[in-house]
Amino acid sequence: MNAPNSFSPLSLSNRSHWASRGAISFLMQQGVENPGVLSLAAGLVDPTTLPVELAQQQLTDLLADDARARECLQYGTTPGSEHLRRELLPFFAGLEKSTPQELDLTADDLLLTTGSQQLLSLTCDALFNPGDICLVAAPTYFVFLGALEAVGAQAISVKTDSDGMCPDALDETLASLEQEGKLDRVKLIYLVSYYENPSGVSLATTRRKRIVELAKKWSKSHRLIILEDAAYRELQYDGEVYPSIWSFDTDREHVIYTQTFSKSFSPGVRVGFGLVPDELKKPFSDLKGNDDFGSAHLNQRLMAGVLDSGKYAPHVDQVKASYTLKRDAMLAAADKYFSDIEGVTWEHPHGGLYVWMSLPENIPTGFDSRLFEEAVQRQNVMYVPGELCFAADAVERNHMRLSYGVLPPDRIDEGMRSLAAAIRVIASQS
Ligand SMILES: Cc1ncc(COP(=O)(O)O)c(C=O)c1O
Structure with a gap:
């Protein structure tokens, strides 16, 4: 009897190939490989407010x-x-x-x-x-x-x-x-x-x-x-x-x-x-x-x-109160650590989980950028590179998605301080 044919290549559908963007897997892998890193990347909800x-x-x-x-x-x-x-x-x-x-x-x-x-x-x-x-x-x-x-x-x-x-x-x-x-x-x-x-x-x-x-x-x-x-x-x-x-x-x-x-x-x-x-x-x-x-x-x-x-609405009020504090912590940290870095701007969200930050065009933020490496490897902080969020016809490479979902306010402050430090290092070399 023939041995099971374990070496024949799989014939995957076009849809399997089209589905293989892989950005999320890469981010999760970074999280696992760098457990000490403060994640401003994770879009997860706050574990402390789960019902x-x-x-x-x-x-x-x-x-x-x-x-x-x-x-x-x-x-x-x-x-x-x-x-x-x-x-x-x-x-x-x-x-x-x-x-x-x-x-x-x-x-x-x-x-x-x-x-x-x-x-x-x-x-x-x-x-x-x-x-x-x-x-x-x-x-x-x-x-x-x-x-x-x-x-x-x-x-x-x-x-x-x-x-x-x-x-x-x-x-x-x-x-x-x-x-x-x-x-x-x-x-x-x-x-x-x-x-x-x-x-x-x-x-x-x-x-x-x-x-x-x-x-x-x-x-x-x-x-x-x-x-x-x-x-x-x-x-x-x-x-x-x-x-x-x-x-x-x-x-x-x-x-x-x-x-x-x-x-x-x-x-x-x-x-x-x-x-x-x-x-x-x-x-x-x-x-x-x-x-x-x-x-x-x-x-x-x-x-x-x-x-x-009747307990859903009070629960949502609690969740919102917690995120409001965290949103405010992130915006306050942005003011504190980023205001004097030239060309850095950010949105002030009235809800949701994210702050969108834009850097000067000569500072790309992608997975293969010097900034991502500096942030994750040396400053112990991670973000989502903005370029993932653009369709292929208009990719911009100088943005970051920062989430205040998971971390408590003091860790958000720490993460933002580290991120600003990473940007200063890269800006000084650019
Ligand atoms: C804009 C947006 N739409 C949809 C979803 C999907 O979320 P879920 O499937 O958990 O409802 C998410 C999750 O983060 C989201 O950010």
Whole structure:
């Protein structure tokens, strides 16, 4: 008998190859290989504010009754637990400063997903053929750039400033794509509407409205969809309260909306939800059915119990109070250590988990840069290189994403001091 043929090469799909960006793996590996390093890179939520007691209480309650326990431990359905979808109606309507009746929403309009990440990839699966185009902010959420690559879609950058994606630039980009004969390939505009990962900026209210109008205007051979990623919506610390982009899409034809309990409650439960235009409900459900025929039912029931208990809002208030202190610690440290380094600027986020810092153009920040090496190897601090967050057509190399999610305020201060020291070393050599 022949020995097992262990040397034959694997024949992987194109999608496997397209999916191999690897940036996250590299960052995680750096974290593991350098355990003493202070991480301003990790986008994880603060472990001290995770809702241990609340989760314990709810799970105990859920499982205390045998019949209910059996129900929760059974498979759910593809769109997800009706209990949770019903709880989500007033919850979501509350964020919209409205009621489910006024919004004309029912539980059938909601799709529950495994984190919001699953809704992002379902969107890619539902809309893109290889070569299709997605318009993105610059910078944008780098994991979504990976999801686009994984389906062979092309990301095209649209000029972005501290109020988010610029509608005039979006209009111009669409006009030039039409001139090049590529408009029929443009399927999606992706927007992280609140406290974007990585830049911390939110899309200005007037721009939200305008971008929905532009999606309508440029829907010619097919409907142009906006994917509104509201992952950080609830983590608002101060500043303006923004209506969703979804709220401007009065015909409910152009916006896919997604939100998550990862940031406000626990990323471990992997519960996200979405609203999609009617005609996308079936394709999404078909794709999700093939993938997992429903996200973790027990976790959805846990979230339903938490929302129903009345303890969710106080928990979120606590989380926000903790992040506010940490955001302030990072901004104070930025003032203290970076103000006198020429050409360094940073955004002041009103929510979310990130501060976006820009350096002079002659100081690149990538994994292979002298700064990254100096920071990780000698100053014991790590950040996310900004270049990961740009589509290939407009990469900028002189930014950093700094997260205040994980570290306590005193360690944030220490990390920022070390990072400033690393920048001074590199600036003095440039
Ligand atoms: C902008 C953005 N969208 C979506 C996600 C996905 O999160 P989850 O799948 O945990 O909901 C993240 C996670 O960090 C994010 O930053």
